[in-house]
Amino acid sequence: MAQTHSTHAPAWTLPARHPRALTIQLGLLLAAAWALPAAIHALALPVRQLLPMHWPAILAGLVYGWRSGAIIGAASPVLSYLMTGMPRPAVLPSMTFELAAYGAIAGFMVQVLHRGRFEAALASVIGGRLVFLAVMVVTGAITTAFPVYLQAAMLPGLPAAIAQVVLLPLLANAWVKRERGNSKLDI
Helix, strand or coil: CCCCCCCCCCCCCCCCCCCCHHHHHHHHHHHHHHHHHHHHHHHHCHHHHHCCCCHHHHHHHHHHHHHHHHHHHHHHHHHHHHHHHHCCCCCCCHHHHHHHHHHHHHHHHHHCCCHHHHHHHHHHHHHHHHHHHHHHHHHHHCCCCCHHHHHHHHHCHHHHHHHHHHHHHHHHHHHHHHHCCCCCCCC
């Protein structure tokens, strides 16, 4: 059943203007974007394979829309850098734009284009990685041959990216359903 754009149709994302969303839920997503990489580093797990900072940025976009997704995405690497020194300064600009793109693309696809959350997560993962590469190229941060860099930078995180596309839409749908009290939303 196709959803209409009338005022009676279920909301595709949650409003980020509500005090609970601003203070608790978005704050928790930002905290998760800092805490997950810190925990992964502390446990000596492979950060580049798990992509822990990416998950909250995409989830913020899927749940709260493009503005909140972009803000959580852009703020996450900067906050992490200020608190832990990670990510490295050489990749901080690229990660800031990449994570902002993840959140913005996911949110735009769901909130504005009314696309399903799986499609939005897939577009977000692809778009964010392209933004990362573009910023790395523009800033001259790539010091090896591009094909070698592409393989080293993109392949390790591929399983995590696939997991993001599969799991985050399910989590976002459950989150929105719980907050809205709706029994059915498109994912």
